[in-house]
Amino acid sequence: MNDALDVGLRLLAVFVVFLTFPLIVGQTEHKVMAHMQGRLGPMYAGGFHGWAQLIADGVKFAQKEDVVPAGADRRVFQLAPAVALLPYLLVLLAIPIGPGEGAVGQVLDAGVFFVLAVMGVGVLGSLMAGWASANKFSLLGGLRTAAQLLAYELPMLLAAASVAMAAGTVSLPGIVSSFHWWWLPWQITGGLVFFVAGLAELQRPPFDMPVADSEIIFGAYTEYTGLRFALFLLAEYAGIVVLCGLTTVLFLGGWHGPWGADGLGWLWTLLKTALLAFVVIWLRVTYPRLREDQLQKFSWTLLVPLSLAQIALTGIVKVVIS
Amino acid sequence: MSPLAQAPHGFLSPTGVEIAFLLVGLVTFGAALVTVTTRQLVHAALWLVVALGGIAVEYLLLTAEFIAWVQVLIYVGSVVVLLLFGLMLTKAPIGRSPDADSGNRWVALAVAAAAAASLVWVVVDAFRATWIDLDGAAAGSTKVTGASLFQNWVLPFEALSVLLLAALVGAIVLSRKAKAESAPPPVNGRAVTQSSPPVTDSGIHPIGDRTEQDPQQQPQQQPESGSEPKSEPKPEQEGAR
Numbered sequence: 001m002n003d004a005l006d007v008g009l010r011l012l013a014v015f016v017v018f019l020t021f022p023l024i025v026g027q028t029e030h031k032v033m034a035h036m037q038g039r040l041g042p043m044y045a046g047g048f049h050g051w052a053q054l055i056a057d058g059v060k061f062a063q064k065e066d067v068v069p070a071g072a073d074r075r076v077f078q079l080a081p082a083v084a085l086l087p088y089l090l091v092l093l094a095i096p097i098g099p100g101e102g103a104v105g106q107v108l109d110a111g112v113f114f115v116l117a118v119m120g121v122g123v124l125g126s127l128m129a130g131w132a133s134a135n136k137f138s139l140l141g142g143l144r145t146a147a148q149l150l151a152y153e154l155p156m157l158l159a160a161a162s163v164a165m166a167a168g169t170v171s172l173p174g175i176v177s178s179f180h181w182w183w184l185p186w187q188i189t190g191g192l193v194f195f196v197a198g199l200a201e202l203q204r205p206p207f208d209m210p211v212a213d214s215e216i217i218f219g220a221y222t223e224y225t226g227l228r229f230a231l232f233l234l235a236e237y238a239g240i241v242v243l244c245g246l247t248t249v250l251f252l253g254g255w256h257g258p259w260g261a262d263g264l265g266w267l268w269t270l271l272k273t274a275l276l277a278f279v280v281i282w283l284r285v286t287y288p289r290l291r292e293d294q295l296q297k298f299s300w301t302l303l304v305p306l307s308l309a310q311i312a313l314t315g316i317v318k319v320v321i322s
Numbered sequence: 323m324s325p326l327a328q329a330p331h332g333f334l335s336p337t338g339v340e341i342a343f344l345l346v347g348l349v350t351f352g353a354a355l356v357t358v359t360t361r362q363l364v365h366a367a368l369w370l371v372v373a374l375g376g377i378a379v380e381y382l383l384l385t386a387e388f389i390a391w392v393q394v395l396i397y398v399g400s401v402v403v404l405l406l407f408g409l410m411l412t413k414a415p416i417g418r419s420p421d422a423d424s425g426n427r428w429v430a431l432a433v434a435a436a437a438a439a440s441l442v443w444v445v446v447d448a449f450r451a452t453w454i455d456l457d458g459a460a461a462g463s464t465k466v467t468g469a470s471l472f473q474n475w476v477l478p479f480e481a482l483s484v485l486l487l488a489a490l491v492g493a494i495v496l497s498r499k500a501k502a503e504s505a506p507p508p509v510n511g512r513a514v515t516q517s518s519p520p521v522t523d524s525g526i527h528p529i530g531d532r533t534e535q536d537p538q539q540q541p542q543q544q545p546e547s548g549s550e551p552k553s554e555p556k557p558e559q560e561g562a563r
Contacts, residue, residue, distance in 0.1 A: 073416045076368065110464045113391035120399025124371065127406050131364055134416050146407035153400060170388075170464050 010106070011093075018089050022237035023054050029237075029281045030054075036285045057230075064226035071134035072223065080132060081224070081231035084125025087118045088238035095245045096173045098255050098266035104173055111172035112160050115246060116153075119201065122235065123149045126203075126210070129232070130220035141219020144210035144292060148200055151299040152207075156197035158307035159190040162314045163250045176254035183253070186317060190310040191251030193303050195276070198243040200299070202236060204280060206287035209295055244276035245269075252276075343383045350376030361418040367405050374398050384454060386462030 030053060034041030046052025068077055094111045096104035108114050123145060130142020166187060167175040200207035211219040221232050248254055252272045255265030290298065353372035360366050374397040381390035413419075424430065471479060 071416065073362075073364075076364070108387070110388040110391050113388065113395060117391045117395035117399055120395060120403075123403065124398070124406075127403065127410075128368065131406070131410060131414060132416070139410060143407065143410050146403050146410070149403055150400065150407070157395075 014092050015089070017241075018092050018238060021241045022234055025240050025277050025281075026054050026233075026237050027051065028277065029284075032278065032281045033285050036282070061227055061230035066226045066228060067223070069134055069223050073132040073134070076128050076132035077223075078228070080125045080129035081228045081235070082125070083128060084122055085231050085235040085238065087122035088235060088242050090118050091115045091242045092238075092245075094172055095242070095249060096176060096254065097245075097269040099173075099177070107173060108171060110170045112164050112170045112175070112250070115172070115242075116157055116160060119239075119242065120149065120153060122239070123201065125232075125235070126220045129224065133220070133223040135222050137216045137218075137222045138220050140216050141210045141222070144216075145203065145220060147292075148203065148207065148210060148295065151296050152197040152200040152303070155193050155299060155303035155307045156201065158304070158311060159194035159197070160250060162190040162307065162311045163187055165311065165314050165318060172249055176249055176256070179253040179256050181253070181256075184251075187251055187310070187314070189306055190314075191247065193307045193310065194251065195243070195247050197299070197303055198247065199280065199283070200295070202239040202243060204236070204240070205284040206290050207295060208289055209292050212289060240277055240280050241273070244273045244280065247276055248272040339383055343380060346376055346379045346383065350380065361423070363409055363419055364406065364414050364416075367402060367409060370405070371398055371402050374402070381462075384462060386467070388464040388467045389462060 030041045031049070042050030042053035044050055045056040068074055091114075093106045094104070094108050094114055096107075098104075126145045127142050130138045130140075130145060133139075163175060163183075164170045166183060167178045169175060169178070203210050211221065216222075221229060224232060248269055253268075254272075255269050257265070257268035350373050353369045353376060357366050357369040357373055360369065374393065378390045378393040378398075381387075381393060
């Protein structure tokens with residue numbers, strides 16, 4: 001009974017986080033982008049500074065007709081948004097926000113591998129959508145998605161492996177527990193590589209070649225309308241939450257902070273995650289889109305060597321201090 | 323793991339985990355069957371995802387958590403994505419592909435049956451008397467897996483990595499060779515081979531004194547073009563000019 005209640009409460013908490021945090025990031029993006037571009041952003045929905053804009057958007061999406069193109073592969077087309085969204089819900093289960101058993105959905109022995117594996121599955125949703133839409137733009141988007149995933153999965157994995165080497169464990173709470181402040185300069189290269197590769201895996205600007213709306217009209221999502229399109233958007237924002245949370249946990253020390261690590265550790269985690277989410281939005285407003293060949297070159301000639309160098313550095317320091 | 327000697331292990335009183343293992347195995351088997359029988363190419367790849375995911379769940383039920391996540395990471399996350407990428411690049415029609423059937427069907431079935439039989443025989447022969455204690459410490463945790471991999475199985479591990487390295491080098495060599503043979507020289511770029519003459523070299527540009535030089539150089543190039551795959555010097559001159 002108690003076990004069942006405990007599991008139920010944890011699942012409920014993770015689900016609530018999954019439903020609210022992406023919306024908060026989305027609303028922040030509205031506002032931050034607007035202010036960086038010298039305008040106000042949504043101001044009317046809900047009264048105070050347009051706080052209910054995303055809820056209004058959700059209502060709008062729910063009212064729209066759900067169109068499946070005549071030439072599309074019906075089942076795969078309809079299944080794709082779920083495949084894109086659900087992995088991020090699963091990943092949230094494994095991210096610890098505070099010390100101890102109580103602050104993580106489920107303690108996993110090989111947490112790092114779990115989160116990276118499941119995040120990679122999410123990209124299958126975009127591929128399915130791109131293929132099943134029976135649309136040339138969608139197919140191009142799907143192709144670019146696959147090429148991008150194959151290029152950026154490797155540096156991301158290598159960067160995560162570096163921090164796992166440093167901690168001597170692949171469990172996420174274990175990695176944060178063994179964090180010291182001097183890991184920050186030690187693992188900074190790996191952290192940057194992880195964050196950038198994660199952005200590319202989420203297809204966020206400046207790595208949004210697969211959805212480039214001005215040339216291939218949102219790529220794999222061209223044919224989607226209504227709620228299914230909203231699910232893809234939600235997957236993108238859930239992905240931001242997951243990526244920022246993971247970067248925090250792996251490279252920024254999670255709940256460790258200058259003070260108050262005992263009771264208020266979870267606040268540090270949330271603060272760092274929010275800061276990184278702000279950076280994600282900032283990058284979108286700041287940088288132009290990379291071309292496809294630049295994108296591949298950036299990964300294979302810069303990120304992969306950097307992450308390998310980080311692994312070598314981690315190994316050397318580890319041997320020296322042990 | 324403990325030997326069979328204890329009484330409570332038997333096939334007639336299955337536990338919940340054993341039933342789950344069996345059901346997931348059936349689903350995996352069904353998905354694998356659909357993968358090889360469906361006439362829709364991309365559907366076959368997606369059913370392969372189900373089959374590989376099912377195997378990952380089986381690993382999980384056997385407490386091998388690390389192996390399960392690596393299975394998802396490598397096979398579902400990379401191999402299937404690569405497969406889908408290849409399908410989309412070449413031929414991925416929506417609906418049935420009538421030609422997606424091989425004449426070697428029966429030979430393939432025989433080979434698959436033989437491989438399955440030998441695998442089942444070896445595994446049953448090796449692990450018949452081995453039971454996993456599900457209640458105790460996980461027998462397949464990352465720590466245990468790593469220790470056994472790098473203590474008992476280092477040699478196969480290293481041999482495999484050399485094999486993969488060889489495959490990597492081979493792929494690079496093949497792709498470079500194919501590029502050198504097939505790619506025609508770009509209009510404004512440097513020619514890679516002499517199999518087709520550079521477009522800039524036509525010699526009919528009425529640009530000053532070039533019309534006098536070209537008749538001299540053209541006969542020099544023609545005999546060269548079939549013999550040596552040396553890089554073309556002429557376009558560099560043009561580019562420098």
